[in-house]
Amino acid sequence: MRMVSIQTEDFSIEHETNQLRVSTPEAGGIATFTGLVSDLNREQKIESLFLEHYPGMTEKQLEQIVDQAEQRWKLLGTRIIHRVGLLHPQDQIVFVGVSSRHRKDCFEACQFIMDYLKTHATIWKKESSEQQSEWLDARESDKAEEQKWK
């Protein structure tokens, strides 16, 4: 059971976790990660974040990431939501939830999906502070996290 959604609407962590729980009754656990808009980046106070993506390709890439995760771990359910559009500090950006029989599979697959999502999904962030608006550069540290799984 998997679900991938790119959407402007907010999501409910409780609803998503429940969906995983009821749709995979044989699961022994669920691991989730929720990414938020931080109010500070490089010492600058963030006013808003605009997220753009490549419709079609983003979904395809997320499906491929779930395919890879399913080859590495025994997963029962996966739900990925990524928001796009205009967001503000403390808003939820991304949700990854994984259910499996064992916690190790849940934890590792959840982290793997997030690390790959950050370096592969065709999504871009533009950050606005009081001083300026700029497209963010890809971080070397994110690339390093992804490389750990090779």
Added chain:
Amino acid sequence: MQVLYFASIREQLGLEAEQIEFSADTSNVQALIAYLCSIHDERWSEALGDPNLLVSVNQELSSLDTGLTGTDEVAFFPPVTGG
């Protein structure tokens, strides 16, 4: 073929998408970039000459030597920053 631009590249060019007639000049990604630079102003050579530029063909990450046909969807964009 359909050519798409995203994020900072789209803003730099002031263009989201354009339709390009397929020809011998657009038979692979590298040739297409050269062709686009020849029909547009210097913003194209600047944006498409960026060493960090990424390209996809039919929504799969591709490289400069990827071959093209008239029905392909080609997109240019910067490194991704989601999550």
